[in-house]
């Protein structure tokens with residue numbers, strides 16, 4: 358693999374000038390309670406929990422409604438109090454069969470009461486009475502998963518038997534348009550630092566570093582002000598604004614200055630990486646007995662009132678588009694679930710009314726963009742994709758192998774190391790859909806390995 362060091366990690370790009378983030382990061386988080394929610398038993402791609410409630414049941418806020426049925430899944434709780442109106446069975450050709458629980462929200466539910474005016478939102482908490490085991494159980498009970506997009510159950514990471522030195526808190530939020538992590542750092546700084554302190558204990562680590570890109574200096578200052586008056590082993594570090602700074606491996610390269618060996622996990626280097634919203638979720642569960650039932654999500658792009666919203670998990674995407682004033686572009690559009698670089702296109706040329714499904718624990722944003730037809734042309738061997746690939750791969754070579762359906766060659770070219778960041782496709786002058794084809798090849802290789810017992 359050829360590698361080129363740029364910025365603080367290999368490769369990378371500047372996909373925007375930052376003005377896209379200004380659409381939504383200038384105003385406080387809005388709080389929204391829908392009349393009806395739809396909570397999916399698949400909260401991260403391909404991982405399905407088992408529904409344990411029935412139509413007609415009354416559920417209380419935070420009641421357990423889904424339990425793990427396979428590795429990689431987590432508890433799921435009622436994110437509003439109310440009555441279960443329906444349980445929809447979804448049969449998806451990619452993701453399999455799973456239930457979606459539809460709940461009609463009680464009229465008197467006020468989401469604001471969940472989080473404001475709590476002692477851990479105003480001061481640093483003494484955590485000496487919590488043991489590592491209690492905190493890992495809290496993560497498990499609270500259904501806490503990585504909220505940066507991966508959706509992996511947090512307790513599994515922290516149960517490691519490796520010696521952990523450092524917890525890295527991923528607050529880079531390097532995707533264009535998304536600002537939900539930025540806003541929660543500005544508005545929930547005590548919760549976050551209290552949560553990070555708990556994570557240090559849960560990992561039996563020595564210290565933590567909260568890592569932000571330097572386009573969020575105001576949030577860094579806010580966190581730093583709290584830490585200055587404490588003796589907590591937590592640092593705040595500003596990193597270059599460069600995509601994909603928030604990739605787990607890229608963050609470790611940038612901060613720890615070490616590379617994770619191929620096929621290994623960060624714990625091999627004595628590191629655990631957790632998203633900043635996940636730290637807040639742990640504080641909410643530990644100090645407020647609130648499982649992961651809400652999240653902050655950015656609704657932005659071509660909508661009339663871009664903003665961040667704190668909403669119950671399961672809030673309908675249609676409702677959020679409508680709450681944001683509706684779609685503001687007349688021409689062709691596409692709606693992305695997640696960020697524009699790594700998210701999934703869930704609709705094209707939509708008026709915002711026909712979106713299916715609700716907010717997941719991993720939903721960082723809904724971004725409405727203009728759309729245009731992409732016409733691929735033959736590769737001109739310019740090498741740009743190779744120069745920007747943060748994984749040090751040769752995307753054009755893997756792409757050729759993928760088109761030939763030669764998975765063995767894809768594997769030899771380390772397709773499984775692709776982090777699906779999309780940087781290669783972004784810079785390709787021939788507009789080749791490199792990331793898309795390489796990601797499909799990567800997933801197919803993993804599927805085959807799984808069928809062959811991991812080989």
Ligand code: SF4
Pocket residue numbers: 742745746747748749750752774775776777778779780781782791792795
């Ligand atoms: S999508 Fe994969 S191959 Fe393309 S730049 Fe990112 S890591 Fe490299």
Ligand code: SF4
Pocket residue numbers: 735736737738739740741742743752753781784785786787788789791
């Ligand atoms: S950037 Fe596009 S045109 Fe250039 S080498 Fe890569 S695939 Fe080929």
